[in-house]
Amino acid sequence: MKTFNRLLSYVKYRKFSYLIGILLLLISAALTIYAPIIGSRLINYVSLQTQEAEVIELNILVTFFVQYLGLIILSVAIGYGSFLILAFASNDISRIIRNEVHEHMQNLPISYFDDKPAAKISARIVNDTEVLRENFYQNFSTQVLLQVVQVVGTYVALILVSRPVGLTMLIMLPIFVLWQLGYMKMIQPLNHRWRESVSEMNSQTAEIVQGASIVQIFQRQESMADDFEKTNQEWLDSRRKTNYIDSTLTWNLSGFLKNTVTLLVMMYLGTLFTEGILGYSMGVLFILIDYVNRIFDPITMIVRLMTMFQQALVAGHRVFEMMDTPIEEDSERELIVKAGQVSFNKVNFGYKTGQTVLKDINFSVAQGETVGLVGHTGSGKSSIINLLFRFYDPQAGQILLDGQNIREYNRESVRDQMGIVLQEPYLFTGTIASNISMNDASITEEMIQDAINKVGARPMIDKLELGIHTPVVEKGQSLSSGERQLISFARTLASNPKILILDEATSHIDTETEEVIQHAMNVVKEGRTTFIIAHRLSTIQNADQIILLDQGMIKEHGNHQELLNLEGQYAEMFHMQAKAATV
């Protein structure tokens, strides 16, 4: 009920459209219910004139025809108008909900995404809102009233015209409803299987596309094709069974039931009529048969609407669950950093309660210093950066930028102080220029060109026909990894952050590119406090401080020479790497 009320509350955004649309629908329905009455007058006129051997006047005949046809055309035209109004309104509402949930998703804490597959999140934003549009806003909320009015209206009209026929048809009502419910019961699990297999095929395809090269390297094509075929068969099976049930129950059997009842009523009334027992005119007979025949469709529709409603409730529940996930409280205070001095003060942190990822982390970095973060995989290097960005807050201790506790300032202003170059830089769909300016209007084209020159990306840009306006698609897959890094360096330089984070920026590239990247790195580092997450210790030999993490704790801390003198883990790692490099 809560979900239903909440779904209904969105109608307020297009309440006039809904009001007018539903009103027009009802008028159109009333006209269709009224049409047989005109038809009956026509029939009565013709039969009376024939009985009394009078001339059938053409103009009277035409008048009845025009009235009858005019009514039908008017009803169709009004129905068309209302359909458009309501369809447009439901489109708008689903757009509003989709934007709302999308915006909310963007503000959710990073921890929300930790245990949720991307496909599941996007299904809520895209597919579930689509189900809401079709099932709830376009069908259920507009049709349910209309269909109920049609059923009740037709029954009332039937009873008014002929009480025995109307009451007999009332007895048929539960039989027909039960028939429809039985159909739904059979079809629902099949629909479920069908949707599951479609979603499974989606994720199987996404996995192959994302890891195309890995799939080929490990020659997994055949087994992945087998898995896909299995799901595809499952889809085929559920579709086939649905088609059987559909064609048998809805089209044939349901049509059979409808036609049989109509036929029986016709026979019964016809006998009474010809025997003269029934006082009805031919026209009334026509009305009765027409009403009996048309009463089935709205009943079928109501049962279907109920299923749509159930599906909409499930989709609505999922969408609202995401919308109701609390976003992190954020301070109004803007962090202003002039120097770029960073301190971690007795920081303890775990991603989940009870987990310890960082333990008693203490260090201080002066403005413009470079810090190398080293340690085995899983030792906590990235976690330190995650805390610096305020993706997470520590359970204990403080992180200070220029002496200010970042927890007391809003996240955006904290992140504004940071620039990051990842090992695999992320480029957004757009152009090279938009990837450097990040659509920040204060970064002019001149500044973009300047950043490109400074990081040494000019030769690379000059090779491109459209220069900085070259489109970037699919995360920049058509650019080399080194080129993507240069763009990323130019982006960082243009945004002019106080603190810089380099995530293994120089690994996996050839010596020539390494020189270019090293140059870019030196340019970007200048005057900024820099953290380098390095696996290759040769890249941080000149760092002012090196922090060696081991199982979330600082095990060694000093400059390169000091750590070598310690003859501990760092020295061991360094000698091993130096030896490997000379082999």
Ligand SMILES: Nc1ncnc2c1ncn2[C@@H]1O[C@H](COP(=O)(O)OP(=O)(O)OP(=O)(O)O)[C@@H](O)[C@H]1O
């Ligand atoms: N989102 C997360 N949720 C739960 N645990 C996490 C999460 N991210 C990292 N961890 C855990 O925290 C610990 C430290 O991970 P972290 O990524 O900081 O290590 P790292 O030193 O950067 O490793 P690598 O060099 O492999 O990138 C690991 O045990 C890891 O499993």
